[in-house]
Amino acid sequence: MLKKIAQLEQAAAILEPSARERSSLLGQTVAYAEKFLQNLPASQAFVAADGRSKSLEQPFSEKPGDFTALLELLRDTVDSEGINAASGGQMGYIPGGGLYPSALGDFLADVFNRYAGVAFASPGAVKMEQTLVRWMADIVGYPAASGGDLTSGGSIANLTAIVTAREIMEVRARDVESSCVYVTADTHHCIDKSLRAAGLGECLKRIVPMDDGYRMNSSALQQMIEADKAAGLRSWLVVASAGTTDAGAVDPLEQIANLAEQHGLWMHVDAAYGGFFLLCDEGRAVLRGIERAHSVVLDPHKGMFLPYGSGAVLVRDVSWLARSQSYEADYMQDAKSHELEYSPADLSLELTRPFRGLRFWLPLKLFGVAPFRAALAEKICLARYFYTELAKMPGWEMGPYPQLSVATFRFVPERGSADLLNERLLEAVRKDGKVFISSTQMNGKFVLRLAVLHFRTHLDRVNYVLELLQRTALELTKAN
Ligand SMILES: *Cc1c(COP(=O)(O)O)cnc(C)c1O
Numbered sequence: 001m002l003k004k005i006a007q008l009e010q011a012a013a014i015l016e017p018s019a020r021e022r023s024s025l026l027g028q029t030v031a032y033a034e035k036f037l038q039n040l041p042a043s044q045a046f047v048a049a050d051g052r053s054k055s056l057e058q059p060f061s062e063k064p065g066d067f068t069a070l071l072e073l074l075r076d077t078v079d080s081e082g083i084n085a086a087s088g089g090q091m092g093y094i095p096g097g098g099l100y101p102s103a104l105g106d107f108l109a110d111v112f113n114r115y116a117g118v119a120f121a122s123p124g125a126v127k128m129e130q131t132l133v134r135w136m137a138d139i140v141g142y143p144a145a146s147g148g149d150l151t152s153g154g155s156i157a158n159l160t161a162i163v164t165a166r167e168i169m170e171v172r173a174r175d176v177e178s179s180c181v182y183v184t185a186d187t188h189h190c191i192d193k194s195l196r197a198a199g200l201g202e203c204l205k206r207i208v209p210m211d212d213g214y215r216m217n218s219s220a221l222q223q224m225i226e227a228d229k230a231a232g233l234r235s236w237l238v239v240a241s242a243g244t245t246d247a248g249a250v251d252p253l254e255q256i257a258n259l260a261e262q263h264g265l266w267m268h269v270d271a272a273y274g275g276f277f278l279l280c281d282e283g284r285a286v287l288r289g290i291e292r293a294h295s296v297v298l299d300p301h302k303g304m305f306l307p308y309g310s311g312a313v314l315v316r317d318v319s320w321l322a323r324s325q326s327y328e329a330d331y332m333q334d335a336k337s338h339e340l341e342y343s344p345a346d347l348s349l350e351l352t353r354p355f356r357g358l359r360f361w362l363p364l365k366l367f368g369v370a371p372f373r374a375a376l377a378e379k380i381c382l383a384r385y386f387y388t389e390l391a392k393m394p395g396w397e398m399g400p401y402p403q404l405s406v407a408t409f410r411f412v413p414e415r416g417s418a419d420l421l422n423e424r425l426l427e428a429v430r431k432d433g434k435v436f437i438s439s440t441q442m443n444g445k446f447v448l449r450l451a452v453l454h455f456r457t458h459l460d461r462v463n464y465v466l467e468l469l470q471r472t473a474l475e476l477t478k479a480n
Contacts (some may be wrong), residue, residue: 044089046089048081053077084436091457097301097302102362104362117343117350117352125358132361132364146318147342148318148347152309157313169236171203171236176199182221182237185210186214187241188244203237208224229263239269240253240270242287243406248273253288253293266295268294269296271287272298283376286404296314298311300360306363310359318347322346325346375455396473397409399447408448410446422447425473428472437449
């Protein structure tokens with residue numbers, strides 16, 4: 001047995017590289033990252049898929065590989081096609097970010113692998129996460145009793161909020177079919193997913209009409225709630241968007257809060273896209289009333305420019321979250337917190353989880369809050385500048401003026417189908433690839449949209465899109 005153990009130890013020894021080997025691996029990794037970042041200003045924001053990722057299908061071998069060759073494979077497969085999320089030209093969907101100190105934070109968190117689920121295991125990691133949650137709750141304007149949790153993203157944060165709402169509002173399985181949920185057609189699809197995952201898919205889903213600015217019409221909401229109540233149904237949840245993905249529109253939070261209060265509904269605000277605009281004056285003005293929500297979702301991997309993998313759910317009273325997530329397990333008896341403070345595992349659907357605090361805390365401490373405020377205000381200004389400039393050019397039909405940092409628009413040709421022309425425009429922008437924009441449907445029309453949220457997006461990129469759109473629209477109409 002001892003001989004066998006020694007042999008096995010030897011066979012597994014490669015799992016712990018020596019200091020010299022580590023230094024070589026790290027050196028090559030940093031060199032790769034440096035080259036990537038230095039090439040970034042000239043890099044494509046989008047490259048259409050051409051099947052090169054197929055070479056990743058090679059089966060895993062029993063034998064070790066060569067790190068240099070693996071980095072080359074990574075570059076040629078993953079890091080060379082599709083959307084370049086690190087590029088400032090990424091102005092489609094909701095852009096991500098990728099702050100460099102976050103990568104360093106992830107590196108360290110992964111090296112020491114502290115367990116951030118319970119305070120007993122890592123008081124420091126838990127305290128760091130709690131400090132970040134507190135900071136976000138303060139930004140939202142929540143009271144001291146509030147709390148929350150760092151999640152992997154906005155979808156899981158929304159799911160957590162919906163489950164909490166269901167538990168605290170005591171919507172039982174037998175109530176589902178007579179319980180009404182109020183959303184708009186522009187509510188993010190992850191709310192639908194969350195409702196289904198939470199066993200609420202058969203709630204009566206009321207699609208509240210929107211106003212000209214694609215915001216929930218609060219008088220329509222009031223009428224719908226009153227009609228449902230009169231019909232003997234239970235109105236229990238309203239989901240407001242603080243920054244819709246489609247138009248960047250913020251629902252009238254104050255009015256919705258008034259109605260929720262008056263009629264006893266849980267008010268959830270999905271601020272995954274727009275929430276961090278609370279850090280700048282332009283955003284704060286638009287988001288007034290958010291502090292009255294029972295629950296709020298923010299996405300640091302959007303508005304705080306972190307790499308993907310960071311969402312957050314906040315609730316006005318942390319005990320709601322604890323009540324909906326509480327658990328007991330014999331094998332966790334050593335870890336039960338003796339203080340009154342909750343650990344992340346008490347507030348989360350997850351138990352073992354990555355230490356998400358460090359990737360968020362490090363850039364915030366290193367850079368300070370001020371540059372984030374400036375960058376967010378810059379994004380709003382860029383979207384409004386884009387809107388104003390494009391509106392001056394002949395032939396462009398503009399959506400609503402950007403409340404935050406999304407602009408929608410389409411070119412209307414004198415002859416022929418506008419939908420077809422704008423589809424071709426989008427195709428041409430994607431082929432150019434220096435910038436990436438997306439499209440959506442508004443009132444049954446195909447429209448283009450520009451979403452500015454990357455910390456690397458500045459005036460030069462926005463001017464580039466303006467010029468590209470104008471030039472391409474002219475070419476396409478001439479060819480018609
Ligand atoms: C991005 C987004 C989501 C989903 O968040 P993920 O982080 O992608 O899971 C939900 N709602 C809105 C408004 C969003 O913009």
